[in-house]
Amino acid sequence: MTSTGQKIKAGIVGASGYTGAEAMRLLLRHPNVDISFLTADRKAGQSVAEVYPHLGGYGLPDMIALDEVDWREADVVFCGLPHGTTQELIASLPGDLKIVDMSADFRIDDVATYAEWYGHEHRAPDLQVEAVYGLTEMNRSAISAARLVACPGCFPTAALLSLLPLVSAGIIDAYDLVIDAKSGVTGAGRGLKQNTLFSEAGEGLSPYSVAKHRHAPEIEQEVAKAIGAPAADVRVNFVPHLVPMSRGELITSHVRLTPGKTAADIRSAFEQTFDGEPFVRVLPDGGVPHTQMVRGSNNCVINVFEDRIPGRAVVIAVIDNLVKGSSGQAVQNMNLMFGLAETLGLEQAPLFP
Amino acid sequence: MTSTGQKIKAGIVGASGYTGAEAMRLLLRHPNVDISFLTADRKAGQSVAEVYPHLGGYGLPDMIALDEVDWREADVVFCGLPHGTTQELIASLPGDLKIVDMSADFRIDDVATYAEWYGHEHRAPDLQVEAVYGLTEMNRSAISAARLVACPGCFPTAALLSLLPLVSAGIIDAYDLVIDAKSGVTGAGRGLKQNTLFSEAGEGLSPYSVAKHRHAPEIEQEVAKAIGAPAADVRVNFVPHLVPMSRGELITSHVRLTPGKTAADIRSAFEQTFDGEPFVRVLPDGGVPHTQMVRGSNNCVINVFEDRIPGRAVVIAVIDNLVKGSSGQAVQNMNLMFGLAETLGLEQAPLFP
Amino acid sequence: MTSTGQKIKAGIVGASGYTGAEAMRLLLRHPNVDISFLTADRKAGQSVAEVYPHLGGYGLPDMIALDEVDWREADVVFCGLPHGTTQELIASLPGDLKIVDMSADFRIDDVATYAEWYGHEHRAPDLQVEAVYGLTEMNRSAISAARLVACPGCFPTAALLSLLPLVSAGIIDAYDLVIDAKSGVTGAGRGLKQNTLFSEAGEGLSPYSVAKHRHAPEIEQEVAKAIGAPAADVRVNFVPHLVPMSRGELITSHVRLTPGKTAADIRSAFEQTFDGEPFVRVLPDGGVPHTQMVRGSNNCVINVFEDRIPGRAVVIAVIDNLVKGSSGQAVQNMNLMFGLAETLGLEQAPLFP
């Protein structure tokens, strides 16, 4: 409920993508939320059961087109549109409507950097100034006060949760971050692409966007902020790989320790940073995070390992890319924005096997 | 809560198997249940995080050995032991303890048939008389009054939900049921077997126990009951196949219509039988059930199709073998046995993808 | 080599699909064949390495458009085009060019039945008369003498190899065939479809075209021929399921025995029919065929099982849908058409795991 005791009315824009579907799944069981509309331009008029058969039978509204929306029906809007389409949309909405954006449209502070990586000029630079970066555990107070939250990319979520506490504390070298990333296929969305066909992505492993993925500048921006450096100064190695699984994301960061620091210092920083966090779990020494630990949940599991090369360590973090990496973190942010307990709607334990 | 307002204290016996883990997952979020103990003889002393890393961090008790249990700590016990071991155990427990058995030990009414299929004499024939077959939607009143409920096998659950309404109503021939079944690999349990290794079960499909699977006599027993025939009279064709997926079960029943009956009569029977059921969904005409619709949920999705052979029809049903096919139905039965709303703890929407 | 000692010049039309790629894979190691051209209209100008990276480095010619082909460069053409496009093409080619068609265009003898199932009038009815049905083991002499061979569909190949010997010999009832079929995802081709995305087809099982798949009339036609009945008289139950694996096909046929016949008679018929066959293997009693036995090979593995319902039996057959179910059988037929040993180019053992 909101402070007035009414349920929060939530609309989902771009409900036919995987992040939209996941937002539906989480919100339909959120005790304080009613889903008031779902938009999907190309599926307008279809029932949820037609678009996502697993969500049939839950009384969700049919898909409508964007221009059919009555925005007064919503207190908050979750945006799951492809990047580039959300900026103008949000600029046109009532100014008091809260927005939780799951696209990339407001993640990059610098509009020139945005244009360079996303291939077009930013269409709402004024709003960009207002947008708050929604990495919940690292940015709680700003998110609580925000009207427009830009949820991080899935890779940046796992990478930054496990690296920001270390660069902030000066335990590792922010200028020598090797981030070897692995993702399930839902990370590529529901659009039709040859490389995400079952017979192409199955029974194999493929790197992609090697050292030129759009999540690299996003990680660099937040690392730079954490150390107080200009964003342009920080460059990270970031190599994602497509893994034959639907969900799950694993980040293996190969880091250089600041002289005098050890893996134990990393562990201490993790334990201190995440003490009491409901969704971040630091494993005991030697415990290896794997994606099967978090499937379907908003959890992030982290650990650190000594490396064989002196002065180096290995940091591993896992999330479910569709939950903590997208719609789950979005709900977590919405909870903060409405003054609710952060865990509402997100208590489900992971599904394994 | 029980009628006295106390939370129900639930123990799980055999918690290290997949059904045990799934019972944990569901019960730890059940609003009226506290998990009081978990047993796993070979894992005694280990934490849940060691046995099932995805359930670490939820405050569950450590595994203990069976002989360490104080049975007064439980109002109800969920049994997830391998078949053959539950009969003696239950016979030794306090007589007022409610039991939800997820093993095969009390599914077969006739102890001679049990002995024939399970390879040993029944060890608690007196209790067998007391046991109630826990196919919830078909046996609600008996389950509500029962102390000992024998939850059906996973295949029988999907097969019987979709066939009993039809043989009961005389719409199809109970003596010519061809039940082609497909299951995910968790159906084979967590025990170490060569044929369930990733590299053996993956990227392939294999039938097993062709026309001699233990779920055949269980299906025959219930079909016979439904038509008032001796169990020995009914024989079904039952051929299961191992599918390279972890969860999910699909039953394709090729049925012969009673003269004069049509697929539309089957549809009517389904709609009438399952009207208002929270967990059974009959799809609209033409809608094809697939296991991705129900993953992680207690749902069963059903439909019927005309066959090309005149006088025949095809009935398809899907469930998640670990939820509706095991631990979910067990929780559903527990809810009934304690007079609770049947859906408590089971409201989670399916996880897709 | 042909009889003149020259290598056979083979062209592949529609080389960008999976059957085309598989034909490349087999033919590039065929000792008597040179691949002279590859067509793929939408990929014209691309190298094989661009279209199928696994086949880069083998010296294959680049893709060209159909209208760039000099047909004199080929002794035989393998056609892997989508159905409906091959009829006119072949009608326009030199009359002495041998054709091995892997599409559905010439499989159905009756042009009215073709039109009913494939949605357009047959465009080369004269050629239809000439076309020979290429189920190699059942139709060898006609294939040897043929100019135009229509390779069977993947499902019909496995179904007919395991059922024709039985209906021909009167061991089973040709009018009560229940054919429960399962296929890997390559069976749906390389075209972009939502239901064959990794995240949609993975970790789940889905029936499709229930009792109305185009392979049903093809099976009916050949069963009818085998028993000397009009095609319109035979109707089979045929229900295919999409399995989360790339390759492999398994047919579970639930058959009714002719009075007096037993599963042992089926076994005898199999052993007699397939004695000495290089690619068909009848397992010993109790051995269960599974698709992992045949991956990447031209093999078909078969067995029969007694059913629990008296008078019924279960016949199981597996093939690799892209090899024996398509391009492998095509090469086998080509070998026959050129008087070569049938196994040339097809000797590879299955790949497992």
Place this chain on the structure above:
Amino acid sequence: MTSTGQKIKAGIVGASGYTGAEAMRLLLRHPNVDISFLTADRKAGQSVAEVYPHLGGYGLPDMIALDEVDWREADVVFCGLPHGTTQELIASLPGDLKIVDMSADFRIDDVATYAEWYGHEHRAPDLQVEAVYGLTEMNRSAISAARLVACPGCFPTAALLSLLPLVSAGIIDAYDLVIDAKSGVTGAGRGLKQNTLFSEAGEGLSPYSVAKHRHAPEIEQEVAKAIGAPAADVRVNFVPHLVPMSRGELITSHVRLTPGKTAADIRSAFEQTFDGEPFVRVLPDGGVPHTQMVRGSNNCVINVFEDRIPGRAVVIAVIDNLVKGSSGQAVQNMNLMFGLAETLGLEQAPLFP
């Protein structure tokens, strides 16, 4: 044939493991080899069809126990035993028998290092001196003259093929190698382990042996040799991950360039080193190696990418762990040891999808 025109008689010791099966698959089609015996102590007396159903029907001899072998029946023995068991065995064999060892028993030159990593003293230190490291492309002349070849581990094969040419030429820093490795599940063998069950390894990704895998010292040894340093001086970061696929291995090496060197220098080194190599393919600029390119083949595909961090580059290499990473390279080495064309028995194109 050997030089005398006789076929080479090959025995396979430890034929029931995956590397043994793969050796069978390759050798049964090798034109110059006859398989004379197969040993598998725990499967002695079983047919190949029982142990590996996909290889039934190829006329292979039954499994026998080690002590039943008449070693005079073999010109060469392929050893696929678990590590630690091969040393004594080989020490006991006729001194003129050629040995291609696929285990880890003779890979580590320094017996103290061996003892440290493999948990027991080396049992044949004299033979260790004789053993030649079988990384074919890097060690051809020694292999040609060898009696005992120790085939590299699967990870070292891909890592060293892509790194040795670079450290040898001084293009990259041998003391700052970050090797992020990913492997299919067959890499863990056919033994029964919980973490390689389908339901545990499927639909997820898990790192293992983080920074303490036995392939690390093997890589370090060869890197050290290449730069003329003591083995103890070189330490590499090596983190393997278990990927839900059966076959395939991908190495992502994050390397530091020697001052003044660029990714283009790496490309040149690759092109020069592998020019004319039948099994190593350097992709054109921008081409991304993925494991689907090499499945079932002896190929290794390599490329290099500029990194975002100045002075760094990313090197990617893929192999099929059971072929080039084990049995295929073993056959390649055997060909060399007998003076045959290196590609014999290994010409099969990759299987995709």
